Amino acid sequence: MKDCCTLAVDAMGGDAGVGVTVPGARMALERHPDLRVLLYGDSATLKPLLAEFPRALRQRVEVRHADVAIRMDEKPSQALRKGRRVSSMWLAIEAVREGKAQAAVSAGNTGALMAMSLFVLKPMTGIKRPAIAGLWPTMRGQSIVLDLGATIGADAEQLVDYAIMGEAMARSLLHVEQPSVGLLNVGVEEIKGVEEVRRAGRILREAALPIHYHGFVEGDDIAKGTVDVFVTEGFTGNIALKTAEGTARQIADFLRRELTASWWTKLGALLARGALRNLKKKLDPRESNGGIFLGLNGIVVKSHGGTDALGFANALTHAREVALYDLVENIARDLSAKKMMADFLDTRQENGAQQAAPARNAG
Amino acid sequence: MKDCCTLAVDAMGGDAGVGVTVPGARMALERHPDLRVLLYGDSATLKPLLAEFPRALRQRVEVRHADVAIRMDEKPSQALRKGRRVSSMWLAIEAVREGKAQAAVSAGNTGALMAMSLFVLKPMTGIKRPAIAGLWPTMRGQSIVLDLGATIGADAEQLVDYAIMGEAMARSLLHVEQPSVGLLNVGVEEIKGVEEVRRAGRILREAALPIHYHGFVEGDDIAKGTVDVFVTEGFTGNIALKTAEGTARQIADFLRRELTASWWTKLGALLARGALRNLKKKLDPRESNGGIFLGLNGIVVKSHGGTDALGFANALTHAREVALYDLVENIARDLSAKKMMADFLDTRQENGAQQAAPARNAG
Numbered sequence: 001m002k003d004c005c006t007l008a009v010d011a012m013g014g015d016a017g018v019g020v021t022v023p024g025a026r027m028a029l030e031r032h033p034d035l036r037v038l039l040y041g042d043s044a045t046l047k048p049l050l051a052e053f054p055r056a057l058r059q060r061v062e063v064r065h066a067d068v069a070i071r072m073d074e075k076p077s078q079a080l081r082k083g084r085r086v087s088s089m090w091l092a093i094e095a096v097r098e099g100k101a102q103a104a105v106s107a108g109n110t111g112a113l114m115a116m117s118l119f120v121l122k123p124m125t126g127i128k129r130p131a132i133a134g135l136w137p138t139m140r141g142q143s144i145v146l147d148l149g150a151t152i153g154a155d156a157e158q159l160v161d162y163a164i165m166g167e168a169m170a171r172s173l174l175h176v177e178q179p180s181v182g183l184l185n186v187g188v189e190e191i192k193g194v195e196e197v198r199r200a201g202r203i204l205r206e207a208a209l210p211i212h213y214h215g216f217v218e219g220d221d222i223a224k225g226t227v228d229v230f231v232t233e234g235f236t237g238n239i240a241l242k243t244a245e246g247t248a249r250q251i252a253d254f255l256r257r258e259l260t261a262s263w264w265t266k267l268g269a270l271l272a273r274g275a276l277r278n279l280k281k282k283l284d285p286r287e288s289n290g291g292i293f294l295g296l297n298g299i300v301v302k303s304h305g306g307t308d309a310l311g312f313a314n315a316l317t318h319a320r321e322v323a324l325y326d327l328v329e330n331i332a333r334d335l336s337a338k339k340m341m342a343d344f345l346d347t348r349q350e351n352g353a354q355q356a357a358p359a360r361n362a363g
Numbered sequence: 364m365k366d367c368c369t370l371a372v373d374a375m376g377g378d379a380g381v382g383v384t385v386p387g388a389r390m391a392l393e394r395h396p397d398l399r400v401l402l403y404g405d406s407a408t409l410k411p412l413l414a415e416f417p418r419a420l421r422q423r424v425e426v427r428h429a430d431v432a433i434r435m436d437e438k439p440s441q442a443l444r445k446g447r448r449v450s451s452m453w454l455a456i457e458a459v460r461e462g463k464a465q466a467a468v469s470a471g472n473t474g475a476l477m478a479m480s481l482f483v484l485k486p487m488t489g490i491k492r493p494a495i496a497g498l499w500p501t502m503r504g505q506s507i508v509l510d511l512g513a514t515i516g517a518d519a520e521q522l523v524d525y526a527i528m529g530e531a532m533a534r535s536l537l538h539v540e541q542p543s544v545g546l547l548n549v550g551v552e553e554i555k556g557v558e559e560v561r562r563a564g565r566i567l568r569e570a571a572l573p574i575h576y577h578g579f580v581e582g583d584d585i586a587k588g589t590v591d592v593f594v595t596e597g598f599t600g601n602i603a604l605k606t607a608e609g610t611a612r613q614i615a616d617f618l619r620r621e622l623t624a625s626w627w628t629k630l631g632a633l634l635a636r637g638a639l640r641n642l643k644k645k646l647d648p649r650e651s652n653g654g655i656f657l658g659l660n661g662i663v664v665k666s667h668g669g670t671d672a673l674g675f676a677n678a679l680t681h682a683r684e685v686a687l688y689d690l691v692e693n694i695a696r697d698l699s700a701k702k703m704m705a706d707f708l709d710t711r712q713e714n715g716a717q718q719a720a721p722a723r724n725a726g
Contacts, residue, residue: 272631
C-alpha cells in the first residue's frame with residue numbers, strides 16, 4: 001500500500017456548500033494523517049474557515065480560488081458554459097487530469113459533475129459510457145452496485161464493461177481476491193429479461209474473461225450480498241438504489257413510532273439502546289456515501305448533495321481508498337486483458353475451424 | 364357494496380401445493396362469510412383434506428377435479444401444451460371466463476399463469492400487454508405499483524394504460540376518490556429518464572385524461588407514498604419490488620441479531636415486544652401478498668409461490684376485494700373514456716386548426 005494522497009475537493013458543491021464541505025474535509029484530514037486536500041472555491045469565504053483549523057491540519061490543506069460555483073439546479077450544458085475553466089467543480093476535476101490530485105470529490109449536481117468529468121478526463125480507451133458505482137451494505141458485508149444512474153440504458157458490451165470495472169473496484173475496495181459478478185435480471189419465468197442482459201450473460205459466461213461470473217441475480221439478492229458486484233443499467237440501478245434507501249427510512253420510521261408508543265416500549269428501547277444505535281449506524285446512508293464514476297481517465301467521487309460533514313468525510317475516505325489502490329490502472333489492465341482475450345479467442349476459433357475441416361475430410 | 368363472491372383456486376400451485384392452498388382457502392372462508400371457493404386439483408388428494416373442514420365451511424367449497432398440475436419450473440409453452448383444458452391452473456382461469464367465479468387465484472408459476480390467463484381471458488380492448496399490480500406498504504398507508512414484471516419494456520402508450528388501470532385499482536382497493544399517479548423516473552439531472560417515460564409524462568399531462576397525474580417520482584417516493592399509483596415498466600418494477608423486499612428482510616435480520624447480542628438488549632426487546640411485533644407485522648410480505656393481473660377480461664391473482672397459508676389467504680382476500688368493486692368494468696369504462704377523450708381532442712384540434720387559419724387570414 002503506497003502513501004496516499006491528495007484529494008481535490010469542490011468546496012462550493014452540495015446543498016449546504018462550505019458549511020458541509022469544509023468541516024467534512026477537516027474530519028477526513030483528522031482521520032487520515034497521510035491525506036492532503038486542495039479546496040477549490042471562493043477563497044474569501046474559505047480562508048477564514050480554514051483559519052479555525054488546528055495548525056497541523058491547516059498545513060495539509062490548500063485553498064485554490066475559483067470564481068464560479070455551479071448551482072444544484074443547473075443543467076449540464078449551462079454548467080459547462082458558465083463553469084468551464086473557472087468553476088470550483090471544473091478546477092477540482094482538472095487537478096486530477098494534471099496529476100495534482102489523485103481523485104476529485106464533489107457534492108455538487110450530478111449531471112454537471114458527470115458532464116465536466118467526461119469533458120476533462122475523457123472516457124478510458126474502449127469505454128463508451130461511464131458508470132456510477134456505489135457501495136451497498138448487505139447481510140454479508142458490502143457489495144458494489146453499478147450503474148446507479150450515469151447512463152440510461154446499456155447494450156450487452158456496456159454491461160460487460162461495467163462487470164469488468166465493478167470487479168476491479170471490488171478487488172480494490174472490498175479486498176476480495178476473486179470477486180463474484182452477477183447481472184441483475186427478473187425471475188419471472190416467461191421472460192428471462194431484456195435481450196441485452198441475456199447477451200451480456202452469454203458473453204460473460206463464454207468469453208473466458210478472467211472474471212468470476214455468477215450468473216443472473218434478482219433484486220433481493222442485493223440485500224443478501226449474493227455476489228460482490230451487481231451489474232445493471234443506470235435507470236434500473238438508480239431506481240433500485242433509491243427504493244432501498246426509501247425502504248430503510250420507512251422501516252426506521254416505523255420502528256421509532258412503535259418504540260415511542262408506550263412507557264413499556266420506551267423503557268425497552270432505553271435498555272436496548274446499544275442495539276438500536278448499531279442498527280441506526282448500519283442503516284446510515286452516510287456510511288456508504290460517495291458514488292464513484294468509473295470508466296474515465298481519473299477518479300471522481302460524487303457525494304450526496306444533501307449529506308452532512310460526516311457523510312462528506314466518508315466520501316473523501318472512499319476517494320482516498322480508491323486512489324490508494326490505483327483503480328484506474330487496474331481497470332485499464334483488465335480492459336486490455338479483455339481485448340487481448342477476445343482477439344486470442346477469435347484467432348483460436350479461426351485456426352480451430354481450419355484444422356477441424358481437413359481432419360473431418362481425412363476421416 | 365354487492366354480495367361477494369366465488370373464487371376459483373388453483374389448489375395444486377405453489378411450492379407446497381395443497382399443504383398451503385387448502386389451509387389458506389380455509390382461513391379465507393373463515394374470514395369472509397360471503398365467500399365461496401372452487402378448488403381445482405386432484406380430487407383424490409383434496410377430498411380427504413376438505414373432510415376435516417367444519418361442516419359450515421365445507422358447504423362453501425367445491426372440489427373440481429383436474430388431471431394435471433403445472434410444475435413451478437415449467438416454461439409457459441410447456442405448461443400450455445401440457446395443461447390446456449386439463450390443468451388446475453387452466454380450469455381455475457376458465458371458471459372466470461365462464462362466469463362461474465369472479466376471480467382466479469394461483470400460487471403457481473408466474474409465466475405459465477400469465478400465458479394461460481392471456482390465452483383464456485384475452486387482453487381487454489385497447490390493451491396491448493397486461494401488467495402485474497401489487498399493493499406496497501408505505502409511510503402513508505398503501506400504494507399500488509405496476510408493472511411488477513408481466514412485461515419487459517413498455518412504450519409510452521402502454522405506460523399510460525398502466526396509469527389508467529392502476530388508477531382504477533386504487534379507487535377500488537385503496538378507496539381513494541381521486542388517486543394520484545406518478546411515473547417512476549431517475550432524478551439525475553442530465554438524463555431525465557428514457558424517452559418513453561418522458562413521452563408518457565407528456566401524454567398524461569396534456570391529454571386531459573380524468574386522472575390526477577402528479578408527475579415524475581423517484582425510487583424513494585415509493586416508501587414515502589408520494590402518490591397512490593406508481594407506474595413503471597416491468598423490468599424496473601420487478602427489480603424495485605425485490606430490492607425493497609430484500610432490504611426489509613436485511614433490516615429485520617440486523618435488528619434481530621442486535622437485539623439478541625446481550626442480556627440488556629434481550630430484556631429491552633422483551634419490554635418492547637409489542638412494538639417489535641407491530642413492526643414485524645408491518646414488514647410481513649404476507650400482508651400484501653397477491654399480484655393482480657391487470658388488462659385482461661377477468662381477474663387473476665398471483666400469490667407468491669413460497670408463501671404460507673396466511674399469505675395465501677391474504678391473496679384470496681385481495682382477490683375478493685377486487686372482485687367486489689368490479690375492477691374490470693371500472694377499467695373498461697376508463698379506457699373507453701380515454702379513447703373518447705382522445706378522439707374528442709383530435710376532432711377539436713382539427714376544427715380549431717381549421718377555424719384558426721381563416722381567422723388569421725381575416726385579421
